[in-house]
Every structure is written in C-alpha cells, then in structure tokens.
Amino acid sequence: MANKKSLMEAFEVEPKVFSSNEDVNDYDVFRNKNLLEELRVKIVQNLIEENIPDDELLEDYINDEIDNTLVGYDLNSLEREHIFNLIQNEIMGYGPITPLLNDNAITEIMVNAPDEIYVEIDGKIVKDETVSFINDKHIIRTIQRIVQPLGRTIDAANPMVDARLRDGSRLNAIIPPLSLKGPVLTIRKFNKKLENIDDLLRNGSLTVNMARFLEAAVMAKLNIVISGGTGTGKTTLLNILSGFLGDDERIITIEDAAELNLHQRHVISLETRLTNYEGEGEVTIRDLVRNSLRMRPDRIIVGEVRGKEAFDMMQAMNTGHEGSITTLHANSPEDSLNRLETLLLMNDMDIPVSAVRGYIENAINIIVNIERLSDGRRKITSICEVDGFNGENIALKEIFAFKQKGLTANKEVNGSFILYKYIPKVYEIIKSKGIDLVDDIFNEIENK
Numbered sequence: 001m002a003n004k005k006s007l008m009e010a011f012e013v014e015p016k017v018f019s020s021n022e023d024v025n026d027y028d029v030f031r032n033k034n035l036l037e038e039l040r041v042k043i044v045q046n047l048i049e050e051n052i053p054d055d056e057l058l059e060d061y062i063n064d065e066i067d068n069t070l071v072g073y074d075l076n077s078l079e080r081e082h083i084f085n086l087i088q089n090e091i092m093g094y095g096p097i098t099p100l101l102n103d104n105a106i107t108e109i110m111v112n113a114p115d116e117i118y119v120e121i122d123g124k125i126v127k128d129e130t131v132s133f134i135n136d137k138h139i140i141r142t143i144q145r146i147v148q149p150l151g152r153t154i155d156a157a158n159p160m161v162d163a164r165l166r167d168g169s170r171l172n173a174i175i176p177p178l179s180l181k182g183p184v185l186t187i188r189k190f191n192k193k194l195e196n197i198d199d200l201l202r203n204g205s206l207t208v209n210m211a212r213f214l215e216a217a218v219m220a221k222l223n224i225v226i227s228g229g230t231g232t233g234k235t236t237l238l239n240i241l242s243g244f245l246g247d248d249e250r251i252i253t254i255e256d257a258a259e260l261n262l263h264q265r266h267v268i269s270l271e272t273r274l275t276n277y278e279g280e281g282e283v284t285i286r287d288l289v290r291n292s293l294r295m296r297p298d299r300i301i302v303g304e305v306r307g308k309e310a311f312d313m314m315q316a317m318n319t320g321h322e323g324s325i326t327t328l329h330a331n332s333p334e335d336s337l338n339r340l341e342t343l344l345l346m347n348d349m350d351i352p353v354s355a356v357r358g359y360i361e362n363a364i365n366i367i368v369n370i371e372r373l374s375d376g377r378r379k380i381t382s383i384c385e386v387d388g389f390n391g392e393n394i395a396l397k398e399i400f401a402f403k404q405k406g407l408t409a410n411k412e413v414n415g416s417f418i419l420y421k422y423i424p425k426v427y428e429i430i431k432s433k434g435i436d437l438v439d440d441i442f443n444e445i446e447n448k
Helices: 007-011 021-026 033-048 055-069 077-091 095-102 136-150 197-202 208-219 234-242 285-292 308-320 333-345 353-363 424-432 439-446
Strands: 107-112 116-121 124-127 158-165 171-172 182-190 224-228 251-255 267-271 301-303 325-329 366-372 376-390 393-407 412-420
Touching: 033 107, 055 077, 077 095, 095 107, 095 116, 095 136, 095 393, 124 267, 136 158, 136 171, 136 182, 158 308, 171 234, 197 234, 208 234, 208 376, 208 393, 208 424, 208 439, 224 333, 234 325, 234 366, 267 285, 285 301, 285 308, 301 308, 308 333, 325 333, 333 353, 333 366, 333 393, 353 376, 353 393
Parallel strands: 224 325, 224 366, 251 267, 251 301, 301 325
Antiparallel strands: 107 116, 107 182, 116 124, 158 171, 171 182, 366 376, 376 393, 393 412
16 A cells, blocks of 8 residues: 555645545535546546446446546545545546536526536526536437436437436537537426426515416316416426316326426326327427317316417317417517417417417417516516407506516616506406405405
8 A cells, every 4th residue: 555645645735534425525625626537437438438337337337447546546435435426426426517407596507518518597597617527429328328228319310409307407409410509408307496386485576466366267167378488487387387287187287398297186298299200299389288178177287388289279278178288489579479470370370360369369368478577576567457459469568567676786687566556357267266265365456
C-alpha cells in the first residue's frame, strides 16, 4: 500500500476523518472535481462500451470496475461510496441527471449538449454547472436506458420519442439526423407540490372565490377548456380540476403520454400508440376519443386537443357528454377560440365558418386561461364564459381576471385578481344542479 497515492495526496490537502456523507461532500477534496470526474469518465466509458450484467451481479460488477479504474489510489470507505453512487446512477438511475430529477426545486431539465444542461427553478431557466455527460453517445445511451422499460425506443430509425416516467414526469428526446446539434433531452417533471386546489391557493395562482367557482363548474358538468402557453401548468391544472369529479362517475382520460393522476374509483385511462417499425399500428387521440364515446362515459378528459380530434371532442360535448374537460395550447381565451376554429376546419369537411362557430358556442361553457408571468410565477389570469355571438364572432365575458399593474423593485409582477360585477349565465346552470358553492359570491353582486 505504500506505493499507492490517496486522493488526499493527489489533491495535496491534509487528511481528514469523515463522520458522514455530508462531511465528505463538503470537504475540499470534493470541491476539486478534476480527478473524481476523470475517474468517473473512465468507468462510465467502459460501461458505454460493454454490456451490463444481470442485476444480481451488479454490485460486484460496479466494485470490479472501480477496482480496475482506481489502481494507484487508496480510497477510504466514504470516498469509495461516493464513486459507487455515481456509477450506480449510470446503470440503475438516469445517469448524470439523477440528482436533478431528485431535486424537487427543479421543474424542468433541458440537455442541449454533454456540457450544456439547463434547469428551470421557480419559473426561471438557469444553466446547471454541477453535472455533465461525457459525449453525445453517453446522452443517447442514457435516453435509451430511460425509455426502454417504458416500451419506447430511440435510434436512427426512430429519432424522436415522447414518454412518461413512472413518477408522472414527461420526457421528450430527439437525436440526429433530426437534431443537427446532437441529442437533445427535455424532461418536464411532475410537480408534486401542486396536487390539489389548496396547493394552488398557497401558491397564489388564484383566489378562494375562483377556486370555489371552478369546483362548482366541474360539479355542475360544465364543459371546460384550459388554455395556456408551453410550460404554464395546463396539465397540472387539469389534474387538479379533475379532483372535483364525482367518485360515482365513469371517467375516461385520453392522453398522448399519461400524466393525469385521478383518485376516483371508476377511471379508465387511454394512451395513444406510435407506429411500429413497419409504420403501422398508430392509435391517435382522435381514435381514442371516438372509441371513448362507445364506452358509456360520464366524463371525457382529454389531455390536450391539437388536431382533428377537436371535431370529435366538440361533437361529444354537443351530444350529451357534458362535463368534459380538455387543454388547448393558446395564449388567451380569444386565441383558444381561434385555434379551435382552425382545428375544426382541418377536418376536410365542407362546413361554413358560421356553423363551426355555432358548434363551438354550443359546446363550450368555460375557458380558464393560465399563464407563466415574467417573474416565473404561474397564475390563472382569466376565467370567462362563452356568451353567444358579437356579430359574427363568438363573444366571451370575463368572470374573474388577474390584472398586472407593473413590477416591484425585485422584478416580481405586481397585480391583483378581479371579480367582475356580472352574473354569468353558467351560474344558472350551477344553481339548477343544486350546487350552492358560489351563491354568496353572485348574490352579493345581484344585491348591489
């Protein structure tokens, strides 16, 4: 052992007795990452090139790899455990991004290149300097290891993949030849902090009156569209509103990658399917919406409407399947109506625009718009009802809104929620169902 260098000697620092893993992580030897990173790269490179053995041999395999690579260095037990955990993440976890996935403060992970990894924290995107991949091959291998247990694949013949991780997080990956820069991996993490309406209230995303109104709207089986841009929290809000559905209802959820987590007893979850290697076997959202109509649903929940399935969804809403909820990519309630109109006209059917607008007006009761503000916070900025026509265009009337007044010295958005002095038509529907959750809100307006 006399001819072996310890890591302490390699870094030319004084030896130190460690009492815990936390001490190890805080110690100077781990601040100078050059040697540890070099050792990790050597081991991981071997793992990329070689086949991984069966799980029962995994611990021995990792220890053998460490022994083979660390010849010349005398590691104490805590140092060795640190290296072991890094390598185990490569095999059993999600590689270098494992700690990012375990960090609840991070809501999105974006891998643009081996040493170019960004994360979203509190709605703001920052570059992460703590982790990196070895090369493009390492990124691709990590993606493959993540998606293969999920029944998905990614390679030159199938260079793009969408998948849902076991915790509900959503993964998208695209590799060459489609991505000219190299493999790109994006993971939108399932937000465990926002699971019910109380979480949104604590987060300042809406007011108590807005929460009560949305609960009443779901219970009264109003047809609801949630609109918003990318990353605004549409699916999270859809999941929360779905929590108001009755436990005695037969609920069918339809998604590209299943993210909804409903706790009612009678839930049927349907998920689309991509084409196989022969280019066959695709099952689309539209296929599933059409099939769901034959499944005796009380509620149909569609994760996102973005294609020809919009026609079938509107048809379902117009033919007795009340209480449907879906999301739509749009930046405002007005934009969502325009987008719906466009989607309906995509169906290669000779339908006049006026008829399409009438179809939408009869189908949708409420549009809920959610936005991510400039300070990163997400708020429900509008709840409005479809209120007939204004000339040839569908009219919307706001019930609640968030009005931005400016920015504070800390660049936080300064604004307030507004309840308009207006009795919405949908209030009559809510009352007719015997739901009194919002009587005090609108009675107060009536009596003024």
